[in-house]
Amino acid sequence: MLQMDSVSIRFPVRGGVICPVDRVSMEVGDQERHVIIGETGSGKSVLLMSILGLSGGTVTGSIRWNGRELAGLSPKEYARVRGKEISYIPQGNAGGMNPLIKNGNQIGEPLRVHQKMRRRPAFAQAVEALRRLDFSDPERWAKLYPHNLSGGMKQRALVAMGTIAGGGLLLADEPTKGLDEGRREEVEALFRELSGTSLLCVTHDLGFARAIADTISVMYAGQLVETAKKKDFFEHPRHPYSRMMLESLPENGFRFPKGFAPSHTDYESLGCRFAGRCPRAEEKCRECPPMRRDEERQVQCWYADGNP
Numbered sequence: 001m002l003q004m005d006s007v008s009i010r011f012p013v014r015g016g017v018i019c020p021v022d023r024v025s026m027e028v029g030d031q032e033r034h035v036i037i038g039e040t041g042s043g044k045s046v047l048l049m050s051i052l053g054l055s056g057g058t059v060t061g062s063i064r065w066n067g068r069e070l071a072g073l074s075p076k077e078y079a080r081v082r083g084k085e086i087s088y089i090p091q092g093n094a095g096g097m098n099p100l101i102k103n104g105n106q107i108g109e110p111l112r113v114h115q116k117m118r119r120r121p122a123f124a125q126a127v128e129a130l131r132r133l134d135f136s137d138p139e140r141w142a143k144l145y146p147h148n149l150s151g152g153m154k155q156r157a158l159v160a161m162g163t164i165a166g167g168g169l170l171l172a173d174e175p176t177k178g179l180d181e182g183r184r185e186e187v188e189a190l191f192r193e194l195s196g197t198s199l200l201c202v203t204h205d206l207g208f209a210r211a212i213a214d215t216i217s218v219m220y221a222g223q224l225v226e227t228a229k230k231k232d233f234f235e236h237p238r239h240p241y242s243r244m245m246l247e248s249l250p251e252n253g254f255r256f257p258k259g260f261a262p263s264h265t266d267y268e269s270l271g272c273r274f275a276g277r278c279p280r281a282e283e284k285c286r287e288c289p290p291m292r293r294d295e296e297r298q299v300q301c302w303y304a305d306g307n308p
Helices: 044-051 075-081 103-114 119-132 138-142 151-163 181-192 206-212 230-235 240-247 264-269
Strands: 002-013 016-028 033-037 058-065 086-089 169-173 198-203 215-220 223-229 291-293 297-300
Touching: 002 044, 016 044, 016 198, 016 215, 016 223, 016 264, 033 044, 033 206, 044 058, 044 169, 044 198, 086 151, 103 119, 103 138, 103 151, 119 138, 119 151, 151 169, 151 181, 181 206, 198 206, 206 230, 215 230, 215 240, 223 230, 223 240
Parallel strands: 033 198, 033 215, 086 169, 169 198
Antiparallel strands: 002 016, 002 058, 215 223, 223 297, 291 297
16 A cells, blocks of 8 residues: 655755655555546646656655655665566656667566566567567567657557566556547556556546546645545545646537646645635635545545535
């Protein structure tokens, strides 16, 4: 189980410090598929990288994986965790692969590093991983280099690399980015079929989130503003931002939220960070709202569901 308690990440900038992830608490249970949604700049990817010790900022709070504290591990200790216990599928396909190493060798590398597998059997398993993701003639593609792959093929190769060694937790950052509908469905099927592995995924794609998630969390301006089971979230969103996100779907009228998210430099001066765009904002929203929790949901809003 992954447990994050009041995690904040700070970066020094000219004139001060910014905090793109601010006091985030969440859990990912055993074999749970947990998806974080939110617009660009909300802090989703930075939060994901903090689990791997690669955020580049100063991390405070607690990040525990199966009871072991990850925050503060040395680089050597983290190297034993990454790829073996926690796997990662990076965002985008252009920079996620080494252009000088053949595709099959890259995909099989986690097996060689963490399971001490020899090169030939690791390569053979990489070929099978590509076959499962519907590569025609996967052995041929495994022998070629990343520049020979299209954008969609690179993304699927990254999925193969992230899932080949198993591990207890898979982190995925926009795993369907750049994929057409058919290829996206292949990734959906792969994630739904994961066994023995927990998944924490960030995405802009609400349709993908609906297809694979058990639990949905919503990030806005560095904070988690709502977490709920998938069915509850899509049928009865409680936070105004969650409702506005769902209203932007074509089947719900294609109505986009007005305005823009606040700047990172303004976070500390705000109460509710969504108040500037919220149709229900009132004077009380100048203060930071509490996180309201029950057994199935948490919502950070003064007037969730319209009730003070």
